Amino acid sequence: MRLNFDEINKIIDKFNQSSVRELDINDGEFHLHLSKNENSPETPVQPIQPVRSSEPAVKAEDSSKNSAAGSNQIVAPMVGTVYLQPEPGAKPYVEPGKMVHAGDVVCVIEAMKMLTEVKSNVTGQVKNILVENEDLVEYDQPLFEIEEK
Template sequence: MLKIQEIREIIKLVDSSSVDEFVFEQDDTKLKLKKHNGQTVVAQAPVAVQAAPVVEAPKAAAPAPAVEAPKAPEAPKAEKKEVVADANLHKITSPMVGTFYSAPNPESPAFVKVGDQVGEESIVCIVEAMKLFNEIEAEVTGEIVEILVENGELVEYGQPLFLVKEA
């Protein structure tokens, strides 16, 4: 199974090249990248399972892996919150499509709450994609100002999860 960082690197390389289509298969993993009208389309699914829907990445945003279910109905709420956000705040965004979890398990407290201080390597949440639990790091030092999604909510690639006031 490819790590998310490896997938991101492959996407960047394909996006910056003149290659229009790229297919990678290894064991039960298949990664297929296609460019259409300057946009990169990404799909990754186990070979044994029926193909997952392909989600196109917007041209302005960095291309990213998109797998799993179609857009969640909650997505418009998150976009409304994003518009209201202060321009001086850093957004921690979802690096993939999946399910947002604020804690490592239902009995544990949340990784972070509003007002908590975080460092660059602080784990702020988990995003589950294809039965893999991916720990999401803050990547900045600062204070959590707002949590933009609910526990168990489906999130899209690039969807803001947290707002952080950088220190």
């Protein structure tokens, strides 16, 4: 099902005019959830104050770090569950000793029912896999060590 912007607006208008309290539409990659919480009191939103840190900021788009000369670490770009293979019982994306090229998928991370591919940004040999399949990983946690070739 492909809905354009006007169709989505019509659905929202009809929902607002109806007595239906919740509407959930799922179709493949498309998900629309509408909810009426008429009885809940409004909670005032407090402004978030910036936190000062002595550590430098890390660029989110950089998914590898140098750990030693000629060696790189591929790190988790987000918090979630790491999957080292495309589906249960399938061969892993990568194995120690295997070559990877820049742009190759090395694993996927699931967060909030969304799968995000983690790609190598260097060409080299997989030295170590630092996590187990289905581990919960933190943002910026090292996942793989790659010896650059």
